Amino acid sequence: xxxxxxxxxxxxxxxxxxxxxxxxxxxxxxxxxxxxxxxxxxxxxxxxxxxxxxxxxxxxxxxxxxxxxxxxxxxxxxxxxxxxxxxxxxxxxxxxxxxxxxxxxxxxxxxxxxxxxxxxxxxxxxxxxxxxxxxxxxxxxxxxxxxxxxxxxxxxxxxxxxxxxxxxxxxxxxxxxxxxxxxxxxxxxxxxxxxxxxxxxxxxxxxxxxxxxxxxxxxxxxxxxxxxxxxxxxxxxxxx
Amino acid sequence: xxxxxxxxxxxxxxxxxxxxxxxxxxxxxxxxxxxxxxxxxxxxxxxxxxxxxxxxxxxxxxxxxxxxxxxxxxxxxxxxxxxxxxxxxxxxxxxxxxxxxxxxxxxxxxxxxxxxxxxxxxxxxxxxxxxxxxxxxxxxxxxxxxxxxxxxxxxxxxxxxxxxxxxxxxxxxxxxxxxxxxxxxxxxxxxxxxxxxxxxxxxxxxxxxxxxxxxxxxxxxxxxxxxxxxxxxxxxxxxxxxxxxxxxxxxxxxxxxxxxxxxxxxxxxxxxxxxxxxxxxxxxxxxxxxxxxxxxxxxxxxxxxxxxxxxxxxxxx
Numbered sequence: 001x002x003x004x005x006x007x008x009x010x011x012x013x014x015x016x017x018x019x020x021x022x023x024x025x026x027x028x029x030x031x032x033x034x035x036x037x038x039x040x041x042x043x044x045x046x047x048x049x050x051x052x053x054x055x056x057x058x059x060x061x062x063x064x065x066x067x068x069x070x071x072x073x074x075x076x077x078x079x080x081x082x083x084x085x086x087x088x089x090x091x092x093x094x095x096x097x098x099x100x101x102x103x104x105x106x107x108x109x110x111x112x113x114x115x116x117x118x119x120x121x122x123x124x125x126x127x128x129x130x131x132x133x134x135x136x137x138x139x140x141x142x143x144x145x146x147x148x149x150x151x152x153x154x155x156x157x158x159x160x161x162x163x164x165x166x167x168x169x170x171x172x173x174x175x176x177x178x179x180x181x182x183x184x185x186x187x188x189x190x191x192x193x194x195x196x197x198x199x200x201x202x203x204x205x206x207x208x209x210x211x212x213x214x215x216x217x218x219x220x221x222x223x224x225x226x227x228x229x230x231x232x233x234x235x236x237x238x239x240x
Numbered sequence: 241x242x243x244x245x246x247x248x249x250x251x252x253x254x255x256x257x258x259x260x261x262x263x264x265x266x267x268x269x270x271x272x273x274x275x276x277x278x279x280x281x282x283x284x285x286x287x288x289x290x291x292x293x294x295x296x297x298x299x300x301x302x303x304x305x306x307x308x309x310x311x312x313x314x315x316x317x318x319x320x321x322x323x324x325x326x327x328x329x330x331x332x333x334x335x336x337x338x339x340x341x342x343x344x345x346x347x348x349x350x351x352x353x354x355x356x357x358x359x360x361x362x363x364x365x366x367x368x369x370x371x372x373x374x375x376x377x378x379x380x381x382x383x384x385x386x387x388x389x390x391x392x393x394x395x396x397x398x399x400x401x402x403x404x405x406x407x408x409x410x411x412x413x414x415x416x417x418x419x420x421x422x423x424x425x426x427x428x429x430x431x432x433x434x435x436x437x438x439x440x441x442x443x444x445x446x447x448x449x450x451x452x453x454x455x456x457x458x459x460x461x462x463x464x465x466x467x468x469x470x471x472x473x474x475x476x477x478x479x480x481x482x483x484x485x486x487x488x489x490x491x492x493x494x495x496x497x498x499x500x501x502x503x504x505x506x507x508x509x510x511x512x513x514x515x516x517x518x519x520x521x522x523x524x525x526x527x528x529x530x531x532x533x534x535x536x537x538x539x540x541x542x543x544x545x546x547x548x549x550x551x552x553x554x555x556x557x
Binding site: 052053054055056080081083131134135136146147148149168169170171172173174175176177179180 | 419428430432433434435436476478479480481482483484485487488489490493495497500502513514
């Protein structure tokens, strides 16, 4: 009954916001609102207005923010005082779409980006990543720590999530507006991260993706052990 | 000038001529002194001289600092010096040190024999005729080499005149520009983001040049700029910890990735974590008619890593 009322409410309100929303989207928003009420409203407030010491306002976060936080499993968060971390995603694809559609109606936030990284420049991305991201995430996208936070490695996020995170600045990460990092530059950065997920490890073993020399060190160590063992064996045989 | 020359000659004579009269007549020696080898000795002297010249050449090449292929020249000078020194040692060992071969059955108990050999060593004659000159040349060669090896320590930093360390290109009215050289408008500095800025028309490689610019509040007064160089060990402040929701998350901090020194941008760069011993120097800002950021003076303190007495110095233009 409550749900029906919500659908009716949205049906009444929606035409005022957009000229002619397709039927399916409207239904999505209603489902999203109920999902929101069940999973998010405890911290973000009943209408996404935010609650002091619990959760920030969702006004103007847009589809971009909602899509990022839900698809990475960052949200819902058990304890608002802990750092959101990549976990199992609790919603189905259809539920995520509904939830994102609902959050997008709170204020006027940005849409979900679609990074065109396949034709972007890995070299330019490497330089941009060094300037803006490598300080925390490291050039080998391995992540790390910061006083007060863990820094996630970047081998799991999809290209879309990387592009979203740059705009959102989740948790303690700064956020980068289209003025600071243009959409073209963002494509380059995504291209670099996609490359760095599977870098060209010529030596065979990755060992920190530091280039061939850690592998060389290990090889030398193994070779030296074999040499010493051989010498010992020869020595024993000669003595006997 | 001539006075100095006279002094120099007098000192040399004193050094070389001292004790010459005391030379003792050779007494009976177990090992004969052997024939003096004047030519070998001259060769050794020449070699020592060449070593000295190589050492001096190293210092000169280092001091000039403008030569092409400087590293290669330095390496050549030092390498030649060691090679010539080795050559001198070989000549001394083969031609100038008294040698005596004794072949006899090795005794079971040998304290007496050891004593004899020690006596031989003590009392054996010398083939050197210009012993003092050779010693002087050898000392000179080794001393110069030692000096040459010490010279690069000068590059560790200005030891006597440290004023260069507190000099920065910032002065009142100088515009802040981004990496591409464009002036930065105060309105373009967004919250939760961080920017790197440089002085317009100055060397960006100077330690006092790079800035990190962040917004800590709304309006024109909310923009602050700090030196991008950590006051601990001089790394670049490349991290900006900015909470999305300050209610439940750690506060904002400018963080150095080397040792995690963290500075509070809202409290004049106060150290809130890590090994840094003094706050991050803050650059006062003003906004011109076009809305662009300009420096309103110099840093609040000396820029760059800390050293003894650094707190007593301020930043200078």
